[in-house]
Amino acid sequence: MSDLSEYKESTALENIDAYLDGEELTEEEAQQLEQWIKTDSQNADQAFRRVFLHSYLRQRFQTRAIGEMQARELASQKQEPLILPSESEIEIKPEPKSQPQKATRSQPRRRHPLLSWRWMLLFGIGIVSTFNLAVLFIKDFQIPYDEDKAFEQPINFDSDYMKKTFLMARVAAQPFLYEGFDYSQEELTEKETEGVNGLNGGVGWAGPWIDEGPIYASIVHDTKKKNLGKNDMRLFGTLGFSDQYGNMLLTKGGQYRTGQVSESVSVRHIDLQQVPHALSDSKGFGADGEILWFSFMAQSYDNAGDGRYAYIDFGNEESSLRIGKLASAVRGNWAAAGQVNGTEINTASSDVLSGQAVLVVGRILFRPGAEEVDLWLNPVLNKIPELDEVDLRLMAPDLRIERVKIVSRYSTDFDEIRVGVSFVDVIPAHEHDDNE
Missing domain, CATH: 2.60.120.200 (Jelly Rolls)
Known part of the structure; x- marks a missing residue:
């Protein structure tokens, strides 16, 4: 297992950004990133927020180039409920007290996927539910849309x-x-x-x-x-x-x-x-x-x-x-x-x-x-x-x-x-x- 003692949060977030931008991670980078995420629930939260931010910014740039009807379709996605995996499906392992042993040259290296299926699932959720995530943790995960109040404050065209x-x-x-x-x-x-x-x-x-x-x-x-x-x-x-x-x-x-x-x-x-x-x-x-x-x-x-x-x-x-x-x-x-x-x-x-x-x-x-x-x-x-x-x-x-x-x-x-x-x-x- 890779040594996480010198693996910094900034490095983990940079690797997440690189992965979301289509770059390939090495086996060692993928393994370190996965272990960093699993080590602490706070790390998992940071990774999830990074996915949300990346997806949100991409969607914002794309929205500027689409027409009115497509924009309305995207807005309609806000009304769809977000479905998260159950807690039993998310595995958070505590950081081991003892220093993990380094793999010897004689030991065959286990081929490791870039990211586990659980975190691929989380990445997918982050992309699909970009707008839904904006209302998480607010009033039971949902803000009801009130058309009468949506335009209470008129646009100031004189500004x-x-x-x-x-x-x-x-x-x-x-x-x-x-x-x-x-x-x-x-x-x-x-x-x-x-x-x-x-x-x-x-x-x-x-x-x-x-x-x-x-x-x-x-x-x-x-x-x-x-x-x-x-x-x-x-x-x-x-x-x-x-x-x-x-x-x-x-x-x-x-x-x-x-x-x-x-x-x-x-x-x-x-x-x-x-x-x-x-x-x-x-x-x-x-x-x-x-x-x-x-x-x-x-x-x-x-x-x-x-x-x-x-x-x-x-x-x-x-x-x-x-x-x-x-x-x-x-x-x-x-x-x-x-x-x-x-x-x-x-x-x-x-x-x-x-x-x-x-x-x-x-x-x-x-x-x-x-x-x-x-x-x-x-x-x-x-x-x-x-x-x-x-x-x-x-x-x-x-x-x-x-x-x-x-x-x-x-x-x-x-x-x-x-x-x-x-x-x-x-x-x-x-x-x-x-x-x-």
Whole structure:
């Protein structure tokens, strides 16, 4: 047996770290480590704490690289009870009073495993139950989760730390569906088809845009040069957004302009393989219990209503959500409604004029049956909007989103269509922005 008199605690912990990092221990190191652990219950406790710390730090680093759904799966593991081996299975041997005899050269050395099965079991428990161990020895090994108390203290978004953290999240935003209409003039000139037919930029789409209406839509780069006269509200510049604190939305290139007089219709289908798995079920994209965020910018020629319309439609032909200037909103302000078999239902109208440029940020809570839709118009970008600050709220028909359609009979511009799983996914910032 190896001599433990000079075997230090620091050496034992270093060997544990090395083993957990995938390094191989020599037979002598493994034997010394095992004897050190078995010698004293305090040593066993130190080893167990080391395993927990190593596993916890690894899990923390991994969590930073995973998505929202995986994070929720990890959080759910906190609710699973921890099962420890019984005391009879853990053998703690007291330190021998006499000095152990050293093995002679003539004696064959017994092959010793790196660690006994009991301690391999403990190591496994430490890795599997990283989060469970955080609540050991507190209130009978378990802290009950109280959702009402979980958010009693609101996040202070005014702190410098939260401002910088939120800005970094916006810079790293990754919507799974995006169309910025940033097609160059050269691309548009070389394109063989008219309108937006064949344009295939962005992220998350199954194919290019298809014009279906009698009038073609177009891509505009300079609204000051391309306009419909002195009464065109879009004369002042291209679509963009900056909130009251100076936070700016990241925008690119040109913007989509609908046709006028007659109806223009542009359709683009979503690549459902790019939709996060949790958002889909056997019926398609729109699984009950999940939350979807989206945003886009828009501005119409002027504020006219009385049956005029220009809107974005999320869904399919049977049911969808329409947002924009709606025929069912008589005043012509920005509005939203559900659509069932071509009929607008449950229309909600805002106080914001459709001739005014607007950033629309929406949240869909998919429920069994009708969906809950909340819309914020021109929200601040440095914090998640509150539910009591919504500009429009309505119930939409059961949605299965297959495509995005832009329909208009009144010249209107749309830009920066984003769909994601969080608020920050749909309000990205430039990496050089500073919201202080």
